[in-house]
Amino acid sequence: MRSEEEVFALLIGFAKSDERIRLVSLEGSRANPAIADDEFKDYDIAFFVTDMESFLSKDDWLDFLGKRLILQKPEDMELYPPQLGNKFSYLMLFEDGIKIDLTLVPISELQSCLKRSDGLLKILLDKDNTVKEEIVATDQHYWMTKPTAQKFTDCCNEFWWVSTYVAKGLARQEFLFAQDHLNQIVRPTLLLMMSWKIGAEKGSSFSLGKNYKFIQHYLAAEEWELLLQTFQGSGYSETWEALFLCQKLFRTISKKVALAYGYDYPNYDERVTPYVQGLHTKCS
Known part of the structure; x- marks a missing residue:
């Protein structure tokens, strides 16, 4: 199984090389300092992008993350209606057991996403220095x-x-x-x-x-x-x-x-x- 450092390096490296991706955030259990690390923690990642449609046309751009066992795209399903509005998510389990939930978000919705955050949020990459105040991840919302x-x-x-x-x-x-x-x-x-x-x-x-x-x-x-x-x-x-x-x-x-x-x-x-x-x- 790849280490956390390896997974983050893949994600950040890809984001840095793609001009459409302006900011990368981490949410969920891996952003929660109160939860001990283990191999089962998901990577809840968001790419804030300038052009959603260019990503949505094909799925092969996800191949940089490795070989997948299964992929689910909730916003592309009929049985379970989508609930993320303009966002689009890719839920992926890989051959080495790593699970990544990657969500594409229009960069125009960044501020509203920050306001609605449950507190479990870390900024991993901010190309344009959009987020001026330091964000400290906390699970206080769930106390x-x-x-x-x-x-x-x-x-x-x-x-x-x-x-x-x-x-x-x-x-x-x-x-x-x-x-x-x-x-x-x-x-x-x-x-x-x-x-x-x-x-x-x-x-x-x-x-x-x-x-x-x-x-x-x-x-x-x-x-x-x-x-x-x-x-x-x-x-x-x-x-x-x-x-x-x-x-x-x-x-x-x-x-x-x-x-x-x-x-x-x-x-x-x-x-x-x-x-x-x-x-x-x-x-x-």
Whole structure:
């Protein structure tokens, strides 16, 4: 696998040799000083260019980066509609395992991109000295925040409300319906509540990462093991058990959050739990 220095040398060398490319930026995990280096970090690169169309006509200009295993061009897909406006991205995995997400951006949109940046941004090359102020990459945009009383109540409401959909799906023998609500709403709501507990206990001047990928480091061992067990779901009985585990964890965690911030723990739990258990009894 090529080193970071080798990849940057390729990218910067190509950009320097091409007059259409005026600025090169790095975003994402490789721009984040809080994340330890490893071989799986993507290279999220943007080329700010004067002539988009000349790049878009063919893909062979990308060959300078090496032999690709697969290329995806999201803005050229019909199944998944593009979302980047005037930008155009190339998502590439190479034979040596390097992954580069390279985005072309009209140079006219540089200032608006800088204003919309999430803070994880480094300027690698600026031919025209356009960026006057030094940019220091930080993940502060993703730091945890204290929930308001309303957000706390809303989170409790959503968790217990959607729990009834999981139970209903299982009672009807609609496995995919139940799993979808469990995986897409119930567990993410639990994870959000867990993040608020961590913030209350350990402060909020750090990020748990995309998809809460660092949350294990901040949970008690028992909490982490119970969370892992909620991912069982190869059948109806296992999914019922996963739901009950989610409810157990949510009940414990949310009460701690309520105590930490002086919020009232709403009575959704005491009303919904008997209903869900009743449906489970009927199915047993």
